[in-house]
Amino acid sequence: MSHVKAALRLWDYRELLSTLVWKEIVVRYKQAYLGIAWTVLKPVMLMLVFTLMRSFIGIDSGSIPYPVLTFTALIPWVFFQEGVALGVNSIVLNAGLVKKIYFPREVFPLVSVLTKMVEFCVDFAVLLGLMAWYGLSLTTQAAWLPLLLAYLVLTTLAVNLAGAALNVFYRDVSQFLPVAISLVMYASPIIYPLSLVKRVLLVSQAAGVHSDLLYFLYTLNPLVGIVDAFQSVLLRNQPPDFSVIWPGALFVAMLLPASYEYFKRAEHSFADVI
Amino acid sequence: MTAIEVVAMTKEFQLGQIVTLKQSVSNVLRTVTGRTPEKPERFKALDNIDFSVQSGEVVGIIGSNGAGKSTLLKILSGITAPSAGAVRVRGRVAPLIEVGAGLHHELTGRENIYLNASILGVPRRKIEKLVDPILEFSEIRPFEDTPVKKYSSGMKVRLGFAIATNIEADILIVDEVLAVGDIAFQRKCFDKMEDLILNQKKTVLLVSHNIRQVQRICTRVLLFEYGKIVADGPTQEVCQTFFEQSDRIIYDRASPVWGDFESSDGFELLSLSMTTPDGQPLRRVHANEPVEIRILYRNGNPLVRPKFGIGVHTSDFLYLTTYDSRDEIWIDEVGPGEHEAVCRISRIPFTPGIYSLRLGVSGGGVEKRIFYGENLLNFQVQGDERHRNVSGSEGLVLLDATWRQLA
Numbered sequence: 001m002s003h004v005k006a007a008l009r010l011w012d013y014r015e016l017l018s019t020l021v022w023k024e025i026v027v028r029y030k031q032a033y034l035g036i037a038w039t040v041l042k043p044v045m046l047m048l049v050f051t052l053m054r055s056f057i058g059i060d061s062g063s064i065p066y067p068v069l070t071f072t073a074l075i076p077w078v079f080f081q082e083g084v085a086l087g088v089n090s091i092v093l094n095a096g097l098v099k100k101i102y103f104p105r106e107v108f109p110l111v112s113v114l115t116k117m118v119e120f121c122v123d124f125a126v127l128l129g130l131m132a133w134y135g136l137s138l139t140t141q142a143a144w145l146p147l148l149l150a151y152l153v154l155t156t157l158a159v160n161l162a163g164a165a166l167n168v169f170y171r172d173v174s175q176f177l178p179v180a181i182s183l184v185m186y187a188s189p190i191i192y193p194l195s196l197v198k199r200v201l202l203v204s205q206a207a208g209v210h211s212d213l214l215y216f217l218y219t220l221n222p223l224v225g226i227v228d229a230f231q232s233v234l235l236r237n238q239p240p241d242f243s244v245i246w247p248g249a250l251f252v253a254m255l256l257p258a259s260y261e262y263f264k265r266a267e268h269s270f271a272d273v274i
Numbered sequence: 275m276t277a278i279e280v281v282a283m284t285k286e287f288q289l290g291q292i293v294t295l296k297q298s299v300s301n302v303l304r305t306v307t308g309r310t311p312e313k314p315e316r317f318k319a320l321d322n323i324d325f326s327v328q329s330g331e332v333v334g335i336i337g338s339n340g341a342g343k344s345t346l347l348k349i350l351s352g353i354t355a356p357s358a359g360a361v362r363v364r365g366r367v368a369p370l371i372e373v374g375a376g377l378h379h380e381l382t383g384r385e386n387i388y389l390n391a392s393i394l395g396v397p398r399r400k401i402e403k404l405v406d407p408i409l410e411f412s413e414i415r416p417f418e419d420t421p422v423k424k425y426s427s428g429m430k431v432r433l434g435f436a437i438a439t440n441i442e443a444d445i446l447i448v449d450e451v452l453a454v455g456d457i458a459f460q461r462k463c464f465d466k467m468e469d470l471i472l473n474q475k476k477t478v479l480l481v482s483h484n485i486r487q488v489q490r491i492c493t494r495v496l497l498f499e500y501g502k503i504v505a506d507g508p509t510q511e512v513c514q515t516f517f518e519q520s521d522r523i524i525y526d527r528a529s530p531v532w533g534d535f536e537s538s539d540g541f542e543l544l545s546l547s548m549t550t551p552d553g554q555p556l557r558r559v560h561a562n563e564p565v566e567i568r569i570l571y572r573n574g575n576p577l578v579r580p581k582f583g584i585g586v587h588t589s590d591f592l593y594l595t596t597y598d599s600r601d602e603i604w605i606d607e608v609g610p611g612e613h614e615a616v617c618r619i620s621r622i623p624f625t626p627g628i629y630s631l632r633l634g635v636s637g638g639g640v641e642k643r644i645f646y647g648e649n650l651l652n653f654q655v656q657g658d659e660r661h662r663n664v665s666g667s668e669g670l671v672l673l674d675a676t677w678r679q680l681a
Contacts, residue, residue: 019392027380030421097376101369101393102352268355271348272287 003257003264006104013107017114020107024115039119040126042082043074050191059192064235065134068127072234073190073227075123076148079116080156080223081185085178087112087160088167092174095274105267106260109160113153120149127234141233144240148229155222155252162259165266168274188223193231194244222248276364277329277445277477278350283359284322285345285501289315319345321501322359329365329444330475334488334509336516337498343481346498347447350479365444365477368394377430379423383414386422390437404440411466412436413459432459439466445477446470467491485513535633535647540574544612546633546651551618559622561657561672567617569633577608577644580637582615586629587648594624594670598634623672626657 010017029036050070054061061069090108091098098105131137159177167173189197197218205211218224225245232238301311320342327333335343348354349361351369376390387408391401409415412432414425422430439446448467470476471491482488488495488509495512497505499519505512537543547568548556559565567584583598603615630652635645657672 015398016392016395019389023378023381023385023389026385027378030380097393099348099353101376103393103395271354 003260006106006264007260010104010106010110013103016103017107017111020111021114021117024111025118028115036118036122039122043071043078043123044126046074046078047071053191060196061193062195064136064231068130068134068136068235069193069231070190071127071130072231073188075120075127076152076226076230077185077188077190077223078123079120079152080226081178081181082119083113083116083153083156084159084163084181086115087156088163088174088177090160091164091168091270092171092274098274099271105270106161106263109157109164109263113156113160116156117149131235136235138234139237141237141239144229144233148226148233148240151222151249151252152226154256155226155248158252158256158259160259161256161263165263165270168266168270184221184223187218187221189227194224194228216247219244219247220251222252224248275329276326276362277331278327278364278479279360279362280323280325280350281360282322282324283320283349283356283361284318285320285342285349285354286316286318286357289317318501320349320356323501323503325496325503325506327477327479329477331494332471332478332480332492334492334495335479335481335498336483336485336488336495336513340500341498342501343498344449347449347479347481351447363445366395367445367447368438368441368443369447369449377422377434380421382419382421383409383412383425383433384418386433387437390434391441394438394441394443396441408433408436408440411440411462428456428459435463435466439470443476445479447479449481485516489513534649535645537645537647539577539644540610541577541635541644542572542574543633543645543647543650544570544572546570546631548631548651548653556653558654558656561624561626561655562621562674564618564620565622567619567631569615569617570612571614571635571645572612573608573610576610577637578639579604579606579641580608580615580635580644581641582617583634583636584617585632585634586624587632588670589628589630589652591648592670593632594629621674622655623674624655625670625672626655627670628652628654 029038032038047067047070051067054066059066087109090112091105094108128138159181163173163177185191197215200206201211201215201218207214225240225248228244229240232240297312304311323346335346337343345354347369349356350363351367352363353369376393377386378389381389384405387405388398388401391404392398396404409418412429412435414429414433417425417429422433425433467478468491471478478491480488480491492509494507495505495509496503497512497516497519504519505515535543545568547570548559549566549568550556551564551566553566556565569582569584580603581599582603583596585596586594588594597617599615599617630649632648633645633650634643634647636643638644
């Protein structure tokens with residue numbers, strides 16, 4: 001319970017949070033000529049590569065143009081991946097502050113995730129342009145977006161917090177996690193749509209008796225539900241499919257408290273070992 | 275009201291690097307083979323500390339390097355947690371542990387004020403009011419919109435000091451920071467500290483190696499030694515204890531083994547000693563008292579026209595004086611055997627502290643060096659409190675002088 005209190009106390013640090021987020025963003029783009037344009041580069045490049053790849057593999061994207069579908073999937077994915085990569089290093093990178101001054105240390109991983117909001121917004125604007133190009137437009141279902149984003153933030157934090165704390169003791173974590181995370185991309189419906197997985201596992205039962213179990217394990221990855229929900233509410237004019245979301249959400253609901261608990265325990269020795 | 279309360283507090287550190295895979299594997303092997311696994315060594319930086327500070331008190335913390343002073347400040351500012359015991363701190367703490375630690379190099383001076391003040395927990399509305407006084411005090415107004423990476427080190431430190439002292443914290447924790455900037459700014463820092471202490475009645479903890487600074491600012495002093503509080507009381511009393519203690523440490527460390535020397539022609543230094551004029555051996559000398567330096571040597575070959583020279587240097591090899599036997603010892607040849615030469619000093623003209631002797635011997639038809647060595651004998655000069663030489667700033671040489679007031 002004490003950690004719930006600790007989490008609530010973060011509200012007192014909201015000004016510090018916003019100042020640090022602002023600092024991160026200003027610092028990142030201050031001496032970069034292209035500035036904020038860099039944020040779009042990654043999802044756009046990936047989208048182009050996937051689109052090129054698809055031209056000779058052949059992935060069925062249904063009625064929605066493939067570039068839009070994959071770009072929509074890439075927005076939450078890039079947010080998650082970079083939020084984790086940044087967050088895991090956040091304590092170590094701020095060693096100077098950690099050793100000199102006290103405030104709740106979870107501020108650092110939290111700031112890493114919140115900083116990614118800016119990129120999220122820019123990417124979203126690009127998506128709107130892309131949709132307009134293909135003659136698509138937003139529907140009222142887009143109102144789900146803030147809720148989905150909040151879930152995405154919590155998912156990222158669940159990995160972030162424990163990762164950042166572990167990385168203080170063992171720098172191996174910052175080497176290992178990004179590699180592991182990049183593998184998760186293939187286990188998420190980003191290059192291919194979720195409908196493909198459903199067709200293979202649920203409809204044609206490709207893995208025999210284990211098909212349903214496999215599908216459950218697949219949806220345990222919270223990114224599966226998130227990516228599918230993004231595509232539903234933005235492109236398909238449908239509400240999120242909760243039958244896909246719940247296993248992942250359950251997983252996050254268990255992982256996040258454990259991750260935070262570990263972080264708060266490790267917090268006291270950060271300044272000693274960093 | 276009690277501002278800081280520390281009860282039975284201990285802080286341990288693990289020595290050495292963090293456990294690696296290699297060590298884990300070897301420990302598993304050791305456990306399997308029935309040997310005791312290697313445990314990391316632990317080190318007590320602070321050992322069962324008890325004290326409390328009332329609000330408005332100005333407490334100095336002194337002690338030699340590694341006594342646990344900085345660890346204590348880190349615990350009090352919440353940066354690290356104690357291993358055992360309890361610490362209670364009431365009010366907002368502004369730590370000045372290394373001024374300017376929180377400055378970010380890519381941000382401008384003004385932006386850094388916002389960043390640092392909000393890190394120290396000041397609400398946004400208040401920060402806006404603080405920006406001008408801070409820019410004013412730190413004298414960086416013309417550079418407020420320049421990134422801090424382009425600042426000189428003095429400017430950074432000034433900015434850091436100005437932020438920490440202007441945010442109206444209840445407890446100020448200061449670690450060796452008053453020696454910042456040039457003389458004029460140091461003066462300003464001092465005035466600011468005195469204002470905080472005398473007019474605003476802030477609680478201040480000051481860690482410093484500069485005892486004079488502590489003597490000037492603090493009313494009470496805690497003396498730390500190997501993680502324990504060995505003295506706690508009025509400033510003058512504790513500072514005196516500290517001086518005696520640190521002199522003793524240096525004196526004890528001064529090894530009886532001779533330092534570096536070279537010798538040739540079968541010359542051997544048997545002993546170099548310091549005595550009173552009537553031959554009592556000495557290693558503590560009172561300032562302005564007479565002493566004799568006795569050089570006992572053995573020469574294998576005949577020594578032709580020997581010449582001796584002694585000198586005094588400080589522990590950091592600043593040569594203070596040299597005196598040789600030219601025109602005073604005039605012997606054509608000293609036959610093989612043991613001999614002794616004595617140099618009488620009618621008055622030791624040094625301020626209290628630790629000094630060391632060097633010795634040179636030369637001789638021969640065409641004069642050449644036979645023996646030379648430095649750091650051969652450490653000795654302590656003791657003196658009245660008025661002669662005390664605080665960190666070398668009072669000079670090293672005592673004048674034979676008196677004062678008079680005319681009319």
